[in-house]
Amino acid sequence: MKNKYLTLLFGLLLAASSCNDWLNVDSKTILTDEDISQYPELLETQFLSSYDDLRGCIQAIGDGAFSYRQHHLSSFTDDAANNTPWDAGVMSINISPGRVFASIFSQSKGEILTPVWPYKEINKVNKFILQNKDSENSEVQSLVGEAYFIRAYMYFEMVKRYGGVPLYSGSLDHINSINDRATEEASWDYICNCLDSAIVLLPETQKVATEDRDRANRYTALALKSRAMLYAGTIAKYGKVINNGLQGVRADAARDYLIKAADAASQIIQENKYSLSSEFGDLFNGKDEDNNEIIFRFSNVAKTGRQVFHDYWNMPYRVKKAGYTAFMSPVLDIVEQFEKLDGTIQPLDYSAKFSDPADFFAGRDKRLDATIIYPGGEFMGERYSIYRETRVKTASGTKVYAYSNQEDWTNADKVPGHESYMMSGYDGIFPNTSGGGFTNYGFYLKKTLYAVKQLEDYLSAENEQDAVIIRYGEVILNYAEAAIELATSYGETKYLAEAQTAFDQLRDIHGGLPSKTMTIDVVRHERRIDLLYEGFRYWDLKRWRIGTEMHNKQFDALHPILNIDETQSPTAIYYTIERVSAPDYLITRTKWFQERDYYCPVPTDQSPGITQNDGWN
Template sequence: MKKIYILVVLLLASIACEDPFDLTRKDIISEDIVFEDEGLANAFLADLYSNAQFQIITGQSNFNMNLINSFGGEARNFAPWQAPFGQVIGPVFNEQGAGALNYWPYAHIRETNEFITRLPGSSSLGEDFIAVRVAEARFIRAHAYFEMVKRYGGIPLVTEALPIDASEEELFVSRNSEKEIYDFIGSEMDEIVDILPSVADQDGRATRWAALALKSRAMLYAASIAQFGSVQLDGLLGIPSGEANTYYQRSLDASREIITNGPFSLYRKQSDPVQNFTDLFTDENGNPEVIFAEKWDALAGKGHDWDLTAHPDGFGFSWNSNYPVYLETLELFDFMDGTSGKVDRSMYDDTTPIDPNWFFGQRDPRMRASISHPGMSWRGKTVHYHRSTDYTDPADGLRKRSASATFIIPGSDDWPGAGPRRNINAATTSLQIRKRLDENLPATGVNLSSTDFYVFRLGEIMLNYVEAAFYLGDPNGDMANILNNEIRDRAGMPALSGAEITEDKIRQERRVELAFEAHSFWDLRRWRIAVQELDGVVRHRMHFRYDYDDGTYTIAIADGDRGRVRSHQERNYYYALGLARLADNPKLIENPGY
């Protein structure tokens, strides 16, 4: 029978007394012990959690944390050698596969299947322990399938670990349909929701609420595919349009259970909506909004580099300024009086004075909490993104201009002629991601951040509910209440009238609330508007010049990607499985267009 072995850190003390010529390994533990010991079973499960892709953290100093945001056209990375710039803007996905978005974790799924299959056979562990831990593993497995189905559509559904002597018939598995994968995810969550605890015995473990949250999101995706997509490849891709409402209802029901009966509420600890939305992503002391998070703890040796790479230049972080934000993302954030965030672009002529107290200060507070922008206060200082400053020299009364970051405007309170180099050079957009930055974190070392990544939070679930309710005709009559009195009220934004709650407005609200949280790209795809939003669409950077005499900026705009062109063709709604996988498994059928 095949054996599973897990390496352990501590060697048994008895090893020193063993025969030195005994070739039997003493630093590994057999599967028979793993599934009979609570600590070892928990260690196995912890490894499954660790290997799950709840967020993308690859790349030097974890710079692929911005990969999905870059694919969605929200922000890119600073340098073309980084995947969220070089592999996102320009290349066309082809028959080789999904490129930087590749995800085919069947080795991980096999380990998860082993755990799900073997743990119930334990003769030593308690029934409750076994039931809960298996349910957690099923949650992890379902999440892996969700990450694949939104990339490739129908994929092979494997729920058993194949034996080492499996036949070709067993090894070469055909693709299940996209509908079957979504149905599997939904049914799995239905089966485990009453097994998982309401409160995890350890942070970072799945609960009944995490299972409902995964169902809420996955069923919303399935509904969108049915409503806006088309059935292709003899049913392997797409979901019949007549089933859209069924999936919307399943999403709505899961969301409503969390909203109504879950122990969660929107984060509202601060009266200032900017500070409140800022703190939402760094406050881990009884944060009432978090449903399930990827846990980080730098002091325990598990830190990440989001602060190191995302902080604006001028605050002591050795890397910094790595995630420029586009003008088009800024424009999604309306003004607090309800007017559109898309102002007349003729203002961007490098001549028209623009008051930052209006242009930035009166926008949706979520913008000011999510995007680093010129003149904002951060860590007790002002953040500078201007390329030059016009001023009247008090020495001679003449109007002058400085473009030096080391020159202080005469008579000012340390206002530099220009912002720091990495905030203003040709690679940046003069806006950067602020969300998830810890204002109080010392700028020392690497892997220094401990901010958790919210896989599921109540804000998303409420927006899932609103979207599903909209397409179902608001069956519970509370869509406007949740959107206005919860999401927008918390943000400090005015309520929308019934006539204003449209498909476009709901989508905009989602893109604003969930900006830079790895949602927008997948949303554009499931709504089937990624081609019109992304394919060949030029996004812009901003150049700011400051007038010290009247406190205004002039703005010029330019190509935000320095001549590179982002691509998202129609066929890219489903990525290629790739020639290598087709060669490995003759039963696989490639997606259309490749």
């Protein structure tokens, strides 16, 4: 029966035409009231393509699509760096003058990617709402609620980049240019109104239980509201209004936005539908994709025919066994931000000597092992051998052995007299300018890497890893931040107790950490660790207006050293560690973030006459 609906839908689509080239929107209402009455499932079949459109807008990791063009969004923050020397492609936008991750969609013009407003997709959703908002069918009303959610999410992705954007609720079929920007405050209010409409219309659980994480329900809309209103509230508090209100939000509006964020998060917590996962890493690696912490996700190939493409460019050579990978590396600075199990933040012990390099990282927040592959750490049953060089101490002095390049590693010369040891670790570190999958920083990404089984081809349909877009842990962190901001700056304390309880549960269940009294700094730190490498940090740096603190800053690498001391009997073999500057050939070794980068440049190709953001003219 489903094939019958799809066949009819295909025929109707062929009848549609377009009246505007760059918007490329449908000029006709595809389904009539009679069609919907006779084949109600057809409306749903038609509507679901809007979720695929949404995937193209959400860039938690990468530009252009969910994960794209090799480069991880965290490479542009203080949490990680690009592990390659190339200044071409996406990475070139982190070099002066910089325009980091400006676009929603991109269209290729030779080697140039041109930003494109997503109004074609918004127009489709708008027309769906207009056509069906007055329906008396409860299932159609639920679809309309999903449409409001998708529209709100698309606008959220634009507003967090550009500030105020053109706002449309009706058909755009006869619009020739998108150039009438609303203020940023009006844009946040529009997102809030769309989400409020979605919350009213959406069910608590999707009618098909297995689709409840793949489509929006009432809690999905509440969760996005908690995120969006938190962004609006903190931009109002920490930013300033410029460009005639197109950028920035009145400081007087901060309290109201933060209350909306707190109320939305509190509703989710009180309803008790979702819970925190005790196996934190399995939320992201394909092992536990139906976990009750996941609120909204994008399914992968086997379920949708659409590749999430989450990890292909960021896994170690040991996993992929091919070049062009490990393009993003965690930096030493973020590793040292993982708390000790007593709740303190301490640097690694650079005076210690351990027979197992993993011991340098022992006794820390459980999320470290779930998020980062460190020297001596494990992934998919294999231990990672990461050290820069071998120092052999003899009675006559110390000899140093190390690989100078990837060719040396390929030849795999062993330490003379100790042939069971490579001169540098199998997984690095040695000077690497090839993008061949070996760390220059001493660490690899682990969180989000597919870990169900070893694959022959990570671009194949075998990789069924989903992408987590919204989860309960984020909701708790949104609540904690809104609550402490309200209490600290506005004397609004009614949210503190509930937020503190949920905050402590997250620390305990995810990290194995003790309770810690919330302050703004404590909450921001917890958010950074729990959401690490999920695409939040870049936007958090923007909305807190602290991105410029990263400008021209360099981040350090870790060099473990294998020591072989022949002057002892028996010969002592142990590891030490050293903090070093990252190689100067790495492109994001030095970060670029100017004042103007709090907003991205507005796309102008299809919008003649539009007001550009300050600093981008």
